[in-house]
Amino acid sequence: MSTSPTSSQMMPGMPARVSPGKLFMPQVYIMKVASRCNLDCKYCYMYNLADQTWRKQPRKMSEEVLRAVARKVALAGTPAQIIFHGGEPMLLGQDYYRRAVQIFREECPKVRLNFGMQTNATLLNDAWVDTLYELGIGVGVSLDGPEDVNDANRVYRGSGSGSHADVVGAVRRLQSSEKGSKVLGGALCVINLKQDPLRTYRHFVELGFKRISFLPMDGTYESPPPGKVAPFEDTPLADWLIPIFDEWFQNSQGVVVSLFEQIIQLIFGARGSYVDLLSTYPKALVVIETDGGIEPTDSLKSVADGLTKMGLNVLHNDMEDIFTKDLFLHLQAGEEGLAPKCKSCVYKYVCGGGLLAHRYSERNGFDNPTVYCADMYKLLGHIERRVGESLSPELMQRLRTAMARPPVAAREGGSPPALDA
Numbered sequence: 001m002s003t004s005p006t007s008s009q010m011m012p013g014m015p016a017r018v019s020p021g022k023l024f025m026p027q028v029y030i031m032k033v034a035s036r037c038n039l040d041c042k043y044c045y046m047y048n049l050a051d052q053t054w055r056k057q058p059r060k061m062s063e064e065v066l067r068a069v070a071r072k073v074a075l076a077g078t079p080a081q082i083i084f085h086g087g088e089p090m091l092l093g094q095d096y097y098r099r100a101v102q103i104f105r106e107e108c109p110k111v112r113l114n115f116g117m118q119t120n121a122t123l124l125n126d127a128w129v130d131t132l133y134e135l136g137i138g139v140g141v142s143l144d145g146p147e148d149v150n151d152a153n154r155v156y157r158g159s160g161s162g163s164h165a166d167v168v169g170a171v172r173r174l175q176s177s178e179k180g181s182k183v184l185g186g187a188l189c190v191i192n193l194k195q196d197p198l199r200t201y202r203h204f205v206e207l208g209f210k211r212i213s214f215l216p217m218d219g220t221y222e223s224p225p226p227g228k229v230a231p232f233e234d235t236p237l238a239d240w241l242i243p244i245f246d247e248w249f250q251n252s253q254g255v256v257v258s259l260f261e262q263i264i265q266l267i268f269g270a271r272g273s274y275v276d277l278l279s280t281y282p283k284a285l286v287v288i289e290t291d292g293g294i295e296p297t298d299s300l301k302s303v304a305d306g307l308t309k310m311g312l313n314v315l316h317n318d319m320e321d322i323f324t325k326d327l328f329l330h331l332q333a334g335e336e337g338l339a340p341k342c343k344s345c346v347y348k349y350v351c352g353g354g355l356l357a358h359r360y361s362e363r364n365g366f367d368n369p370t371v372y373c374a375d376m377y378k379l380l381g382h383i384e385r386r387v388g389e390s391l392s393p394e395l396m397q398r399l400r401t402a403m404a405r406p407p408v409a410a411r412e413g414g415s416p417p418a419l420d421a
Contacts, residue, residue: 022334023282023323023332025076025319026080026284026286026319027080027081027284028080028081028083028285029080029081029285029286030085030287030297031061031066032057032085032086032087032298033060033084033085033086033089033096033290034061034087034088034089034092035059035290036059036086036088037086037087037091037157038088038120038122038156039088039155039157039163040156040160041154041155041190043190043217045299045302046086046087046301049223049302050223050301050304050305051304051305051308053301053308053309057290060092060096060290061288062290063099063103065292065314065315066103066104068314068315069288069314070104070106071107073104074108074110074111076319078111079111079114080112080113081114081115082104082113083115083116084100085117085118085287088119088120088122089119090117090123090124090128097117097131097137098135101115101135114138115135115137116137116138116185117132117138117140118139118140118142119139119140120142121141121143121171122156122163122166122170124170124174126173129180132183133182133183137183138183138184139174139184140185140187140188140213141167141170141184141185141187141188142154142167142187142189143168143171143187143188143189144189144192145189145199145200145203145204146199146203147164149192149195149203150163150167151163152192152195153190171184171209186210186211186213186256186258187212188213189204189215190216191215191216191240191241192217193217193226193227193240194226197240197244198243198244201247204255205253205255210255211256212255212256212257212258213257213258213275214241214244214257214259216237216372218358219302220303220357220358220360221360221362221363221368222360222362225372228371232371232373232374235374235375237372237375237376237379238375238376238378238379239378241375244257245257245379245382246386249386249387258274260383262274262275262278263278263350263380264383264387266278266279266349267384267387269349273352276297276299276355277358278350278351278352279349280334280338280348280349280352280353281334283297283332287308288314291313292314292315293312294310294322295308295309295312296308296310296322296328297357299357300356300357308327310325312325327356330366331356335348335349337353337366339359339364339368339369342369347376347377347380351370351373351376351377353369354369354371354373354376359371
């Protein structure tokens with residue numbers, strides 16, 4: 001009988017440790033300030049997939065942990081993104097964030113900080129708008145599309161009723177005031193392959209969002225994402241995204257679709273991406289759990305129960321200790337961490353092997369292409385062709401030359417970009 005890996009077991013498919021010269025200290029801190037949520041999204045990697053360690057986590061992050069993180073940020077001395085996450089971060093109330101931001105500003109007076117929050121927005125009211133504006137916290141709103149699409153998965157815990165109406169009301173509230181419009185970032189949409197892609201995309205445009213982030217559902221070779229079937233040669237994700245790309249590329253209407261813009265930039269040889277399923281550039285982020293636990297990217301919770309538990313904690317570890325853990329090293333291994341098939345792929349610097357969680361199999365660990373490999377190859381090829389049609393042959397040749405070598409910053413050093421949270 002096969003078993004799921006834990007942090008205490010040797011993981012197959014891990015690369016050799018990368019050299020210290022290629023490692024980056026965290027610049028993005030995903031602060032899991034609340035370990036509970038008022039929604040019960042069916043695809044949620046926090047609560048409804050492999051990992052169940054949230055049950056043992058404190059419900060909220062203490063001031064002691066907040067201050068310990070702030071001191072680590074101050075010690076690093078480089079600009080940092082502080083993303084308040086959960087669970088649902090608004091469950092903690094406005095006073096919590098006044099205190100949290102105060103702690104960071106007290107401990108990091110010489111560090112440029114950028115505060116953000118990823119929220120389902122169901123608890124947002126006028127007082128929240130005022131507080132977010134006052135504290136300079138930008139807000140990303142989780143929404144999956146029109147009412148029937150969103151409410152197929154994003155339902156209230158307990159009642160099972162849909163959240164769409166409340167979220168749209170919150171978006172309208174943000175858009176209707178000067179303060180709210182300044183803190184509203186964009187929409188984060190988890191893709192439902194059963195739904196009409198153009199109808200989903202147009203819903204966000206009609207709602208007035210200026211930035212949209214599309215995320216595929218999580219899954220592994222043993223537990224495939226909905227819509228993907230072994231041996232994973234099908235391309236439902238690409239077939240869903242391509243019609244949206246074509247409409248957006250023809251007329252973006254001032255809307256940024258993060259995935260598409262980052263792919264185009266990477267095709268032209270950009271150094272990295274803030275979309276974390278793209279590029280071989282190091283993923284310089286950490287997740288801080290409510291108890292102070294230091295963990296790698298939280299999508300890995302979809303792989304196995306307890307996999308992200310590294311035995312590290314901000315209360316008694318230095319941040320450099322992350323480089324003693326294979327999973328953190330794998331997130332910064334770049335081309336060295338790719339599966340053999342990926343290393344020979346023309347799109348390796350664009351795709352970057354895909355999200356680490358999506359590469360896992362019991363046989364090979366993470367030494368696989370992403371389960372979305374066929375999708376990415378088809379999508380990237382389509383985008384390259386469409387962009388190429390709008391360029392001169394000379395520019396297209398430069399594009400192909402850029403694709404044949406590592407991005408500039410990957411060769412010459414520099415700081416990795418932030419990620420969509």
